[in-house]
Amino acid sequence: MKLLVKLGDSFGADRLIEICSAHTVLNFGLNIVNAAASILRDVANAGLKVKVKTTADPIIDFDQADKLTYLKGLYGLQDQLLNDLSRIGVRGFTCTPYFLDNRPNFGSHCAWSESSAVIYLNSALGARSNREGGVVDIASAILAKTPNYGLHVKENRKGQVLFKIPKKKWSMFDLTSIGLFMGETAGSRIPVIEGLKGITNDGIKNLGAASAATGAVALIHVIGATPEAKTKQEAFQNDVPEETIEIDTNSLDEVRNKYSATWKENPLSIAIGCPHLSKNEVIDVLNRLKGKKVLADRDLWICCCEEVRNSIIHSNLYQIVKESGAHLVSFCPLLTGLPRPFITNSGKTCFYSSATYAKLDECIKMATGEK
Numbered sequence: 134m135k136l137l138v139k140l141g142d143s144f145g146a147d148r149l150i151e152i153c154s155a156h157t158v159l160n161f162g163l164n165i166v167n168a169a170a171s172i173l174r175d176v177a178n179a180g181l182k183v184k185v186k187t188t189a190d191p192i193i194d195f196d197q198a199d200k201l202t203y204l205k206g207l208y209g210l211q212d213q214l215l216n217d218l219s220r221i222g223v224r225g226f227t228c229t230p231y232f233l234d235n236r237p238n239f240g241s242h243c244a245w246s247e248s249s250a251v252i253y254l255n256s257a258l259g260a261r262s263n264r265e266g267g268v269v270d271i272a273s274a275i276l277a278k279t280p281n282y283g284l285h286v287k288e289n290r291k292g293q294v295l296f297k298i299p300k301k302k303w304s305m306f307d308l309t310s311i312g313l314f315m316g317e318t319a320g321s322r323i324p325v326i327e328g329l330k331g332i333t334n335d336g337i338k339n340l341g342a343a344s345a346a347t348g349a350v351a352l353i354h355v356i357g358a359t360p361e362a363k364t365k366q367e368a369f370q371n372d373v374p375e376e377t378i379e380i381d382t383n384s385l386d387e388v389r390n391k392y393s394a395t396w397k398e399n400p401l402s403i404a405i406g407c408p409h410l411s412k413n414e415v416i417d418v419l420n421r422l423k424g425k426k427v428l429a430d431r432d433l434w435i436c437c438c439e440e441v442r443n444s445i446i447h448s449n450l451y452q453i454v455k456e457s458g459a460h461l462v463s464f465c466p467l468l469t470g471l472p473r474p475f476i477t478n479s480g481k482t483c484f485y486s487s488a489t490y491a492k493l494d495e496c497i498k499m500a501t502g503e504k
């Protein structure tokens with residue numbers, strides 16, 4: 134309670150408000166998180182339990198330990214952390230908790246960390262959360278409260294910068310690149326984007342994750358898709374933009390080159406699924422992979438939450454996974470430290486690592502050696 138009150142005081146919150154959901158990033162038992170792990174241990178030993186639905190980011194998959202040999206040494210706190218999370222009632226490990234049963238309704242208040250999930254919650258679901266941090270998220274989950282400031286307050290959700298793009302059919306790769314550009318240009322301001330009519334929630338997921346990596350963005354108003362932005366007027370709460378920025382294909386080419394590392398050697402790892410893929414996205418990947426085989430000297434990792442993974446395993450599509458030699462996993466491809474050279478279609482992973490940024494089809498070609 135003291136932690137939340139101090140946090141609220143420092144941001145000028147007037148009170149604590151009820152939340153209905155939480156999501157924590159206290160999931161990786163890396164040896165360096167010993168301070169947070171020790172707090173979690175104290176919380177669990179005190180018998181405290183979360184009062185609201187609480188999920189956590191993806192965990193390490195030790196079933197793959199033969200390929201990721203150095204993991205065990207780095208993740209010495211994993212068992213302790215998982216045990217303590219379980220004791221306090223945290224269930225479900227993914228950065229897409231909204232594909233599980235942690236999918237808050239429009240207007241509800243939440244305490245989520247994981248920048249890609251927070252931006253989805255605010256922009257696609259119209260629920261409300263600031264970008265929380267590990268420990269604060271757990272404190273909020275235990276109290277079912279958060280300080281009333283930032284994106285919990287309607288006036289603070291007003292759009293600030295208008296991004297305009299030509300009206301055309303943008304591919305998922307384009308949307309991710311638009312997200313990288315918007316994040317670095319908007320910084321901590323709230324972007325409004327015009328020209329993405331018909332964008333899917335998966336599109337918002339990938340665009341948002343990229344923006345939340347290159348900028349401190351936690352909400353994007355996609356006009357026509359974000360529940361609070363049916364019109365431009367609504368997105369700007371009847372005010373005018375502070376700035377208007379045109380995005381053209383040149384800006385996207387620049388951003389793609391900027392966040393893409395170049396490797397001379399063949400890739401050892403190709404990863405798809407940062408943020409974790411939806412079921413539709415996994416099906417799309419598998420349809421593109423059908424009849425092809427991953428080359429013996431590299432690995433193709435397809436990453437999604439456990440529930441999506443299980444539903445694929447129990448469908449005919451799993452045959453494609455087995456025949457192609459790809460791995461369908463529920464870990465985080467960024468923090469698993471996959472062997473380099475590394476290729477991905479994720480803007481977020483490229484921003485944070487030395488991966489090469491490529492379209493989904495190029496990733497599959499690199500994995501299968503197809504010309």
Ligand code: F3S
Nearest residue numbers: 228249407408465467
């Ligand atoms: Fe998820 Fe890991 Fe990417 S937590 S958003 S897959 S960095």
